Structures are given as C-alpha cells and as structure tokens.
Amino acid sequence: MAEAQMDTPPAPPIAPLAQRVSRYILDQALAGGYENGRHMTEADLASRLGISRTPVRAALRFLHERALLAHMPNRGYTLVADREALGRARREMPEDEEKTLYYRLLRDRLAGKLPTRVNELELAQAYDAPRPLLRTVLTTLLQDGVLRGRHYQRWEFTETLDSVESERESYRFRLIVECAALREPGFRIDHERLLACRERQQSLLAQAARYNWMDFFEANAQFHELLASFSGNRFVLDTVQQQNRLRRMSDLSDYPLVNVDLLHKSCREHLEILDAVEDGDLARAAEGMRLHLSRASDLLERRVMGVLGD
Incomplete structure (x- = not known):
C-alpha cells in the first residue's frame, strides 16, 4: 500500500536582511544576471552587497532548502532551478516592507499628498508604519538625496524634477x-x-x-x-x-x-x-x-x- 504523501511543512521565516539577500539572488536570476549553473559563494555576495557573511549564509541555505541551489561542501552553491521555479519562489517571498514604504512616500510626495517638510511621528501615524521601519526608510531617502534632515524627527524633501x-x-x-x-x-x-x-x-x-x-x-x-x-x-x-x-x-x-x-x-x-x-x-x-x-x-x-x- 502506497504511503500517503504529506505536504512539506513550511520552513521557519528568516531574518529580514537574509530575505533581502534571497530576493536579490532571485531577482538577479530572473533578470538574466545569474544564469543556470552560476556558482555563488558567501564571500562574493557579501562583497557585492556590502554586508557580512551571516545573512548571506542564511539566504543561500534558505534557497538551497527549496531546491533552487545545489550545495557542494567547501565549494559553495550553484544555481540549478529553471525560470518557472525561480519565478514561483520569488512570488512566494514576502515583499520588502522598506521598499514598499520607500516608493509610497515618493509617489505621495510627487502627488502633493506630502508637504516639503514632514514630521516623523505624523508620518508613522499616517502610514501606520513602525518607527524603526520608518526611520530606516527615511534614512535611505536621505542617503539617496531625496530627503534632508532639519531638526530632530523633522525631515525636508530636497528639490526634485517637480515641474x-x-x-x-x-x-x-x-x-x-x-x-x-x-x-x-x-x-x-x-x-x-x-x-x-x-x-x-x-x-x-x-x-x-x-x-x-x-x-x-x-x-x-x-x-x-x-x-x-x-x-x-x-x-x-x-x-x-x-x-x-x-x-x-x-x-x-x-x-x-x-x-x-x-x-x-x-x-x-x-x-x-x-x-x-x-x-x-x-x-x-x-x-x-x-x-x-x-x-x-x-x-x-x-x-x-x-x-x-x-
């Protein structure tokens, strides 16, 4: 008698930074930057992304557990999945909350829904965003030259192509x-x-x-x-x-x-x-x-x- 087929239980979630690395690898593969058979190492990815090896290691293990990467001891990982499997895995990945909020703020500013000067507390309430997440996004906007800090918890949008x-x-x-x-x-x-x-x-x-x-x-x-x-x-x-x-x-x-x-x-x-x-x-x-x-x-x-x- 054939044994009943059981669904594989979902793997525990991985940390946000490791999720971001996983999304990066999948996006690169789907965009043609990583071809099937591409060899990947912790050191190379960590260097490319400017982060430590720990989240990279977690991301590679995460993708390996989903049969998207093959692993050889002491030699790293190799991309083995086809585009269909890669696309399915990407769709199943949670969206990057930082990126979503980042672009929402950009669109709302351009649409005139946000003034030139904004208050961090008011933004957190208006967008129902946790303060650490909002602060990270505002810092990214600052680094990208879209915002500049004025006073504590107050930010100002820089000049844009708004005409x-x-x-x-x-x-x-x-x-x-x-x-x-x-x-x-x-x-x-x-x-x-x-x-x-x-x-x-x-x-x-x-x-x-x-x-x-x-x-x-x-x-x-x-x-x-x-x-x-x-x-x-x-x-x-x-x-x-x-x-x-x-x-x-x-x-x-x-x-x-x-x-x-x-x-x-x-x-x-x-x-x-x-x-x-x-x-x-x-x-x-x-x-x-x-x-x-x-x-x-x-x-x-x-x-x-x-x-x-x-």
Missing part, C-alpha cells in the same frame, strides 16, 4: 553629459557587467508580463549608470546617479501611464547602444544615446499634451 521645465532642463543636461561620457579618454568596458545589463534588458523585452513598472525604472537607471561608470570619470558617474535620484519620483509616476510598446522601444535602444559600446564604436554609441535621450524628451512633451499612452 515640466525642470524635467526639460534635465534632459538637455543629460544630453550634454551622457553623450560626452562615451567619448571620455578613460572609457573602459567591464564586459561582465555589460553582459549582465544586456541580459536584463533582453529579459524585460521577452518577459514583460512578469515585470512591473518599477523593474523598468531600475533597469533603465542601471543602464545609464553603467555607461557613466565606464567613462572612468567619477564626476560623470556622480552626476548621472544624481539625475536618476531626481528623476525617480517623476519617472515612477509616469511608467504606469506609458504604453508598454514604448518601454520595449527604450529597451531595444539600450541594446543598440550596448552593441555599439561592445564593438568599440563609441561615436555610434554617443549618437545612439543622443537619439535615445531626445526620444525620451519627446515623451515628456507628449505627457504635457496628454497623449503619453498613445
């Missing part, structure tokens, strides 16, 4: 900086990072239904910061990172309104620029960047006219 004219100026500025970055004499390619960026863009094209508008924003920011980092000019990279921070609120509010075909077009333009960079044709890459940013600027004008989603 059409400021967005226009931003695009004109980026046309100057990002095109010139591709002609910097110290421009050097990191082929591994370029490949990961390419695969992430291709994944967005092939699996659009699996991703939300947040994924498009983060992949777009990664692309522009990657090329800025290749320039070898720290001031160029700082500038592009700052522009991404300033654009965060306006872009995140726009993406749900944009026809997905336009987002796909943006991904294809990214891939064409990456092709030119990899071929060593930086003049072609700079021209591609000029056209790409000009078309993105045109989307702003379409939004002003109320035809963004057409």
Whole structure:
C-alpha cells in the first residue's frame, strides 16, 4: 500500500536582511544576471552587497532548502532551478516592507499628498508604519538625496524634477553629459557587467508580463549608470546617479501611464547602444544615446499634451 504523501511543512521565516539577500539572488536570476549553473559563494555576495557573511549564509541555505541551489561542501552553491521555479519562489517571498514604504512616500510626495517638510511621528501615524521601519526608510531617502534632515524627527524633501521645465532642463543636461561620457579618454568596458545589463534588458523585452513598472525604472537607471561608470570619470558617474535620484519620483509616476510598446522601444535602444559600446564604436554609441535621450524628451512633451499612452 502506497504511503500517503504529506505536504512539506513550511520552513521557519528568516531574518529580514537574509530575505533581502534571497530576493536579490532571485531577482538577479530572473533578470538574466545569474544564469543556470552560476556558482555563488558567501564571500562574493557579501562583497557585492556590502554586508557580512551571516545573512548571506542564511539566504543561500534558505534557497538551497527549496531546491533552487545545489550545495557542494567547501565549494559553495550553484544555481540549478529553471525560470518557472525561480519565478514561483520569488512570488512566494514576502515583499520588502522598506521598499514598499520607500516608493509610497515618493509617489505621495510627487502627488502633493506630502508637504516639503514632514514630521516623523505624523508620518508613522499616517502610514501606520513602525518607527524603526520608518526611520530606516527615511534614512535611505536621505542617503539617496531625496530627503534632508532639519531638526530632530523633522525631515525636508530636497528639490526634485517637480515641474515640466525642470524635467526639460534635465534632459538637455543629460544630453550634454551622457553623450560626452562615451567619448571620455578613460572609457573602459567591464564586459561582465555589460553582459549582465544586456541580459536584463533582453529579459524585460521577452518577459514583460512578469515585470512591473518599477523593474523598468531600475533597469533603465542601471543602464545609464553603467555607461557613466565606464567613462572612468567619477564626476560623470556622480552626476548621472544624481539625475536618476531626481528623476525617480517623476519617472515612477509616469511608467504606469506609458504604453508598454514604448518601454520595449527604450529597451531595444539600450541594446543598440550596448552593441555599439561592445564593438568599440563609441561615436555610434554617443549618437545612439543622443537619439535615445531626445526620444525620451519627446515623451515628456507628449505627457504635457496628454497623449503619453498613445
């Protein structure tokens, strides 16, 4: 007589930081940054994420227990799951409370629901958020240049692209900086990072239904910061990172309104620029960047006219 099949009891929850590492590994794998058979070690992940090995060890063990990673003693872990299993595991992961609150505050600020100056206690009450969680999110916003501290428990939002004219100026500025970055004499390619960026863009094209508008924003920011980092000019990279921070609120509010075909077009333009960079044709890459940013600027004008989603 066959034995009755019993459901596997759920594993005990892991600490929030280990959950974050687990989400990072799954997101990288689903975005094409980690291919099947990818070898992973505690030391490499801890270095990449800037954290200790303890949460990384817990995350790798967590994913191993779910048959997503294979483990070999003294050799680390290897990714063995297919995309379906990875996607299922990612959907079952609890969402990052910090990230959810972070973007909620951004959207509410852009929508005018939050004033320039905010009180920490009032925010905790309005968003029903535990004070430690809120303080962590506010600190992250501070580090990202979105907030600045004024007095104890009082915070102030920094200047953002909160007007059409400021967005226009931003695009004109980026046309100057990002095109010139591709002609910097110290421009050097990191082929591994370029490949990961390419695969992430291709994944967005092939699996659009699996991703939300947040994924498009983060992949777009990664692309522009990657090329800025290749320039070898720290001031160029700082500038592009700052522009991404300033654009965060306006872009995140726009993406749900944009026809997905336009987002796909943006991904294809990214891939064409990456092709030119990899071929060593930086003049072609700079021209591609000029056209790409000009078309993105045109989307702003379409939004002003109320035809963004057409």
